[in-house]
Amino acid sequence: MHSFTRAGSVVAALALTASVALVGCGSGGNQADFVAGATPTPGSSVGGVSAGPGDSSALPDLEVTPKDGAKNRPVSTEIGAKLPDGGKVTEVILTTADGDEVEGSVRTDGSAWVPSKPLKYGKRYTAKVVGTGADGRAQQGETSFTTMAKPKSTITSGLYLFDDKSYGVAMPVVAEFHPGIPEKDRAAVQKRMFVQTDPPQPGAWHWVSNGTQAYYRAPEYWQPGTTLAVRIALEGIPLSNGRHGNVDRTATAKIGRSFEMKVDNATKQMTVYEAGKVIKTMPVSLGKKSTPSSSGTMVVMEKKAATVFDTMEELGPEDGYVTDIEFAQRITWGGEYIHAAPWSVQHQGQRNVSHGCVNVSTENAKWLFDQSRVGDPITIKGTERKLAAGNGWTAWNLDWAEFVKGSALPVPQGGAEAALAL
Structure with missing residues (x-):
């Protein structure tokens, strides 16, 4: 097992995701199917007739949120309305003080309208809103509010997903917070x-x-060819500790072919599957009893054709070592x-001699390195240690019933589904 300074990885991830936020897809008015807690869907006409905020037709008054004249609102502010049970916000026009219209979408449950991008700090906005009651009757209201100045105390966030990259079928969406x-x-x-x-x-x-990480996954591995589009829309969101979210992060990526690695400690063999076929x-050598490999389902997190394992600081001069390594794929x-x-080839398939890693020959390591990608799953079974939650991207180490228990919002049977235009 080899030492790792996680803070360095986080900084690198944050530096990369900062650029992602600048080049991510805009929202526009396009519809897209989303699977999240309670998420938005584009606004629509009311009851099939043109009764939107721009219509001059007289509609009953609607109490809109934020309250008219509100000040110091977060730039994450959503536009809502006070409606009886079964009522929904159906359409919103939000404009700046200069009259520019802000793009956004209505949540599928009709609870609010979400701007496609964070609002500007210290600016005035006006919203015209149409809501529809359970009886189908429309109401219209208007509000003006001012956003807060840019906060001084923020959280740092990261997104381990990057635009135009292709990942394995087990790639979870990983959001990180510090x-x-x-x-x-x-x-x-x-x-x-x-x-x-x-x-x-x-x-x-x-x-x-x-609370430093949250994983998003489906009940089963992603379908090959899936496109993942993600928005972690946290800029300006207020937290109970007095901090605010620092930025919105977005990324759109692709899921590639199905490629799985399975290791059995009993046989000390790795079996590799593509599209479900061997x-x-x-042969492999896993961690010896004093430093066992973790049993569980892990995910390839990064790949390095050449690196150095240095455990001197961690283990000390007597047990530590500095070794050049080829074709390394991190899994925890x-x-x-x-x-x-190459130093353990004679043991591979026979006995475990590593410090927790999956040892293979140089030829096999290169073959795996050339075939695999970040997000590919590897499952190891039969070792003396179970994989610890959070030691790597452990989203798939729980069955679906256990996984959904970690959600902060109720999850319908089978998973949450909704829509939002990015």
Whole structure:
């Protein structure tokens, strides 16, 4: 097992995702199927007739939120209305003080309208809103409000998903927060975390590591060819600890072919599957009893054709080592990798001698490295240690029934489904 400074990885992820936020898809008025907590869908005409905010038809008054004249509103503010049970917000026109219209979408439950991008700090906005009661009768209202100045105390966030990249079928959407999100704030934060899948697949969020990470996945591995579009819309969202979300992060990525690795400690063999069919088997050496490999379903998190394992600081001069490594694929934060280990070839398939890693020959390690991608799953069974939650992207190490228990919002049977235009 090899030492790893996670903070460095987080900084790198945050630096990369900052650029993602700048180049992510805009919203426009397009519809898209989303699977998240309670998420938006584009606005529509009322009852099939033109009774929107721009219509001059007289409609009963509607009490809109934020309250007219409200000040210091977060830039994450959503536009809502006070309606009886069964009533929904159906259409919103939000404009700046200069008269520019702001794009956005209505949540599928009709509870509010969500701007497609964060509002500007310290600016005035006017909203015209149409709501429809359970009886189908429309009401119209208007409000003006001012957003707050840019906050000084924010959380740092990251998104381990990047535009135009192709990932394996087990790639979870991984959102990260520093400091972690307090438990009482997680439902509000989760409502601002949107995931679109094409073709549509239900899914759910699961919080881990004291609120420092949340994973999103479907009941089963993603369908090959799926497009994932993600918006972590947290800029300006207020938290109970006095902090605010720092930025919105977006990314659109692709899921590639199905490629799985399965390792059995009893046989000390890895079996590799593509599209459900065995394409290769190879001998392995896993972690010895004093440093066992983790049993569970893990995900390839990063790949390095060449690197150095340095455990001197962690283990000390007597037990530590500095070793050049080829074809390394990280599968846990704790330092477990699949990698070339020419020094243990004679043991591979026979006994475990590693410090927790999956040792394979240089030839097999190169073959795996060339075939695999970030997001491919590897399942190891039969070792002396179980995989710890949060030690890597452990979203698939729970069955679906257990996974949904980690959601901060109720998850319908089979997963949450909704819609939002990014």
